[in-house]
Amino acid sequence: MMAQPVVRTETDAAPVKNGGRWSRPRPGPGSPHANRRSLPARIWKERSAYVFLMPGMLIFSVFTLAALIFAVYLTFHRWSIIEPDKPFVGLTNYRDMIHDERFTESVLNTIYFSGASVPLSMATGLLLALLLNLPLRLRGLFRTAFYLPVVTPFVVSAILWKWLYNGDYGLFNYYLLQAHIIDDPLLWLSDKNLAMPAVVLMSVWAGTGFSMVVYLAGLQAIPQELYEAARIDGAGVWQRLRYVTIPMLRPTTLFLLVMGIISSLQVFTQIFVMTNGGPVNKTTTMVYYMYLWAFKYFDMGYASTLAFALFLMLLVFTALQLRLSRQEPGAWAA
Amino acid sequence: MGGVSDGVDLREAAPAAPGPTGPTPPAREPRNGKNRFGLRQKAVTYLVLAPLAILFLAPFAWLISASFQPMGEIFSTTPHWVPESPTLEGYKGFLNVGDLTNAQQAQGHGDWRWFANSAFVALTITVLQTFFNALCAYSFAKRRFPGRNVIFVLFLATMMVPGQVTLIPNYLIIQHIPFFGGNDWMGSGGHGWLDSYWGLIMPGIVSAFGIFLLRQYMLSIPDQLLEAARIDGASEFRIFRSVVLPLCGPALAANAIFTFQGAWEDFFWPLIIMSSPDKITAPVGLALFVVQNRTSWTLLFAGSVIATLPMIIVFIVFQRRFVQGIALTGIKG
Numbered sequence: 001m002m003a004q005p006v007v008r009t010e011t012d013a014a015p016v017k018n019g020g021r022w023s024r025p026r027p028g029p030g031s032p033h034a035n036r037r038s039l040p041a042r043i044w045k046e047r048s049a050y051v052f053l054m055p056g057m058l059i060f061s062v063f064t065l066a067a068l069i070f071a072v073y074l075t076f077h078r079w080s081i082i083e084p085d086k087p088f089v090g091l092t093n094y095r096d097m098i099h100d101e102r103f104t105e106s107v108l109n110t111i112y113f114s115g116a117s118v119p120l121s122m123a124t125g126l127l128l129a130l131l132l133n134l135p136l137r138l139r140g141l142f143r144t145a146f147y148l149p150v151v152t153p154f155v156v157s158a159i160l161w162k163w164l165y166n167g168d169y170g171l172f173n174y175y176l177l178q179a180h181i182i183d184d185p186l187l188w189l190s191d192k193n194l195a196m197p198a199v200v201l202m203s204v205w206a207g208t209g210f211s212m213v214v215y216l217a218g219l220q221a222i223p224q225e226l227y228e229a230a231r232i233d234g235a236g237v238w239q240r241l242r243y244v245t246i247p248m249l250r251p252t253t254l255f256l257l258v259m260g261i262i263s264s265l266q267v268f269t270q271i272f273v274m275t276n277g278g279p280v281n282k283t284t285t286m287v288y289y290m291y292l293w294a295f296k297y298f299d300m301g302y303a304s305t306l307a308f309a310l311f312l313m314l315l316v317f318t319a320l321q322l323r324l325s326r327q328e329p330g331a332w333a334a
Numbered sequence: 335m336g337g338v339s340d341g342v343d344l345r346e347a348a349p350a351a352p353g354p355t356g357p358t359p360p361a362r363e364p365r366n367g368k369n370r371f372g373l374r375q376k377a378v379t380y381l382v383l384a385p386l387a388i389l390f391l392a393p394f395a396w397l398i399s400a401s402f403q404p405m406g407e408i409f410s411t412t413p414h415w416v417p418e419s420p421t422l423e424g425y426k427g428f429l430n431v432g433d434l435t436n437a438q439q440a441q442g443h444g445d446w447r448w449f450a451n452s453a454f455v456a457l458t459i460t461v462l463q464t465f466f467n468a469l470c471a472y473s474f475a476k477r478r479f480p481g482r483n484v485i486f487v488l489f490l491a492t493m494m495v496p497g498q499v500t501l502i503p504n505y506l507i508i509q510h511i512p513f514f515g516g517n518d519w520m521g522s523g524g525h526g527w528l529d530s531y532w533g534l535i536m537p538g539i540v541s542a543f544g545i546f547l548l549r550q551y552m553l554s555i556p557d558q559l560l561e562a563a564r565i566d567g568a569s570e571f572r573i574f575r576s577v578v579l580p581l582c583g584p585a586l587a588a589n590a591i592f593t594f595q596g597a598w599e600d601f602f603w604p605l606i607i608m609s610s611p612d613k614i615t616a617p618v619g620l621a622l623f624v625v626q627n628r629t630s631w632t633l634l635f636a637g638s639v640i641a642t643l644p645m646i647i648v649f650i651v652f653q654r655r656f657v658q659g660i661a662l663t664g665i666k667g
Contacts, residue, residue: 042479042480043479048570052574055469055539057485059540060488060540064492067503068495070503071503134375136380148390148391151645151648153598153616155617155620155641158621159624162624164393169408169413171392174411208390290498300506303502304502307498310498311495314494315494
């Protein structure tokens, strides 16, 4: 047993006298021994693969790799666009951030936004998906209706809702007053207790359709046999929902939760259009705060430090997402 | 696709496994959901769905109606769901075509070029990104070359970096692109790609996520097919163009749709790098309009309708692909 491989190696790669020099025989292209060639030869043979990768690699090395390294560099400098002097300041930016009360507030606001908008749009999405999974005639029509806000550009949704929340002429106040639910018009976006809930409500409207479609795909992947078996065991509608549907949707739920958290932590457009971070910083989220420092106060160093704080929060969830997508690829796609 | 087929395989494999040893599986009952779904349940379902659908659609109805209303009608104490005296003032004003009223001249107007810019930038990014993503994906999926795994892992790792972290350095990088916008070879002196279409397009022409998605899809192409083309003497690019691309239709379509959607409604990046009023894209134009002209709601509503139309058209035309794409990627662009 031991001898065979040795013999084969010797016959295959036996040195051959060639033009006065000893050299190994060159395997032809596509021969089974191609992978035994030297590294430069292999690189040369597959050169077209590198050419194919070139544009992508170039863009990535500039706008992601170099940018990331540059971002780290910025956090250690007092880097203002308007001042020529950009001194090294060590950990000052990080120290400032920890003691910055507005930063702490922005983190809390962001968590408030994610914590409210993600579960709400998931729950509404699940409810709609469960109803639309029933054999209804107008199913397609309803599905389109609930999905329309998802395809609407975010800026448009934000503008539209800004009007709906208008204190004097907005539809919310008009109908709430008509129904005698409120006695005085509410100043939705300028009320410090109502501004964030108002932004959350708009975001739920905009995001529910996505949860619904993903849940629908998840529901359709549940084998019908499970329901049959549960029915034979005497399970009612609610029990089937509780013990079959919801457990089977667990991967879908997890996917939506992680994706929802990742995207909601980066909330910016709604804030920019609807509230400008106000009133009294009640809707200043992390990304909006970073935007202020970079493009209103022009301190790129401190703004980069703020961006890294967000990165750190996102990293936990992104790592989770990558892990899960490897473990349960089928479930993630369904 | 890899994911989808995995799921199917697992499900099909599971009942087959106990077959030889265990008892024979019970015969599958025909689906009879329709019979069990009675008239009363149906009525209840509709009673829940219909009001919700109305709530979801009402803002759109209002948007369309208000875009045809003159200013006085929008600012009335009772909302008009049907415009009493319909007008195209808002559309004319926001697109800045035809004669503008004095009020519009004074209060500011939009620009049709915002939409042209959006269309140009979004289409260019979509075409280039789909092509370059596919090129990279093919190399990762079907070529064996030294360093492939290292490069691929590096690409995957970039998916973890949120756009917000690279936003600020990228702003400075764009500013210092050599030889553009009055910059010297060291990249200083001018404004580089700031306030230019280059700056809007170039960072968007590849996406790690798109590459990952297409690669997963391409893994399912049989190697023999490519080998056959190679034996027939086709060049690597020819194989890519004539064999690989035609086989990736659904994945390419999903990539293109989501890229277009994302590029059309992209807001943050164009907001920070564009400054000329005639070069900005539609979302930025709209958002800045809100900030600058707080009262011109007719124009804003008209602009909003125009900005939404391409998205709705793409959605309706590719509705099937949309759902397929979400199943394929599990993500919105």
